[in-house]
Amino acid sequence: MNAKDTIAGLSDIDRASFGENESGRMQALLEVRALVERLEKPWETVVRMVWTQPTLLLTVKTASEMGLFAALSSTPQDGKQIGHSTGADPILASRLLRMLAAGAIVQEVGVDTYIACDFSRALRDRQGIMSGIHHFWDVGVQQVEKLPAYLRRTGYKNPSDAAHPPFESIVGTSSYWEYFNEHPEARANFHNFLSFRYAWVRRRPLCVDVGGGKGRDLKHLADAIQDDKARLVLQDLHPVIEEAKKEQLPPQIELLAHNFFGAQPCRGARAYFLHSILHDWPASEAHKILTLLKEAGKPGYTKILLLEAVMPDRIKDIEP
Ligand SMILES: C[S@@+](CC[C@H](N)C(=O)[O-])C[C@H]1O[C@@H](n2cnc3c(N)ncnc32)[C@H](O)[C@@H]1O
Structure with missing residues (x-):
């Protein structure tokens, strides 16, 4: 296959190409990142790091605060119209929109003319992925x-x-x-x-999510096991638990303010689950958190489950 055919083949691939095959999608992402590294020249890599990515980030932040994502629709509008409808200087609106189009965050359909795309629609919600x-x-x-x-x-x-x-x-x-x-x-x-992160799901009847934030993982677990007798406990610091109370979590999830440096009040759980907790602490504190859970657990029955992103010894060993 020549380079032209290969490039044409690549442009047919998107998320939908993998259906439910999450591992296949991740494998393709790793391949594509490796391809970018093979193709980019050092100057291009540095430009991407120091100009393109930071500029895109600040453009998205500014566009959100200006109401630019809310002003876009599926009807093509030029930068001037979008600027007027947000009350911003139309020249500035056009400049930001060009940057967003270059970053595939909005869709350019003509000279200085744009429509919303799935990603820009998702960015409208201030409490969402934004x-x-x-x-x-x-x-x-x-x-x-x-x-x-x-x-x-x-x-x-x-x-x-x-x-x-x-x-x-x-x-x-x-x-x-x-x-x-x-x-x-x-x-x-x-x-x-964090509510948008992938969720951890396992069939266990009793789980204490230690430092579980607003309960995203436990909610997915409750949905997956469909057993309203399973006792699931969400623990985090008091202000976070207060926030979690507003989340309409399934009724079998108990909310408990608890500092994980204190004795674990929920004894003998089938599983204590820690998702992205230990990486925040030096080894001595991580050891203390785990020791307190070990003391609370029932020997031979309790499991401590850790979900962390772990760097392999060699980058080439990263698994999707
Ligand atoms: C990186 S977040 C992970 C949250 C959740 N497990 C997730 O994956 O979305 C770390 C969590 O630890 C909680 N946390 C920090 N210090 C804590 C402490 N001393 N006791 C209990 N929770 C704590 C934070 O409030 C936060 O929700």
């Missing part, structure tokens, strides 16, 4: 800016003091969770964003 972009502004931007200087200052010592993490010096509070106590809107952005 909350991830706002979350990055809440706590990500400062880290991008200040972490290199922090590490330089500390002589490139691996951060392992849970009481004084880099976050404290960069953002000013001792942890994300402290920061969220002082900024409930930032906490809402974080948990709204």
Whole structure:
């Protein structure tokens, strides 16, 4: 097959090509990323990292706040019309729309003419997937800016003091969770964003989701097992549990404010589940969290289930 045919074949592939085959879709994504790395020249890679991606990110943030995604529809409109309907300078609206079209976030259908696409429609909802972009502004931007200087200052010592993490010096509070106590809107952005993550589902009659956020995983578990007698317990810090109460979770999910550095009140569970918890803590704190769960569990019966993204020793061993 020549290069032209190969490229034509690639453009026929999209998410729908894989149906329910999630692993096939992930495998294709890894292949495509590897293809980009093989094709890109170093200059192009750096441009993508320092210009294209940050610019796209700030354009999406600005477009959301301007109401630009809400102004788009399936009827083609030019930048001027869209600018007028949002109250923005039409020239600025056109410039942002061109950037969004280049990033495949809106669809360009003619010169300076655009329509909404599935992704831009999803971005209309401030509490939807867009909350991830706002979350990055809440706590990500400062880290991008200040972490290199922090590490330089500390002589490139691996951060392992849970009481004084880099976050404290960069953002000013001792942890994300402290920061969220002082900024409930930032906490809402974080948990709204997490609600979109893939869910963990296993058939177990009793599960305590430790640091389970607003209950996304337990809700999927409850839906999957369809057993309203299964006792499922959602635990997180008090303010998060208060947020979870607004989520209309299935009735068999009990909500319990609990700090995982204290003795586990729910004893002898079939499973204690920790999704993206341990990576937030140095080894000594992770050890403490697990020890408390081990003490609460029933020997030979209880399982502690960890779901974490783990870097393989070699990048080439990444599994979809
Ligand atoms: C990265 S989030 C993961 C949330 C959820 N498991 C998920 O996968 O969507 C970490 C969670 O740990 C919670 N958390 C942080 N410190 C905690 C503590 N000391 N006790 C209980 N939960 C805590 C946070 O509120 C947050 O919901």
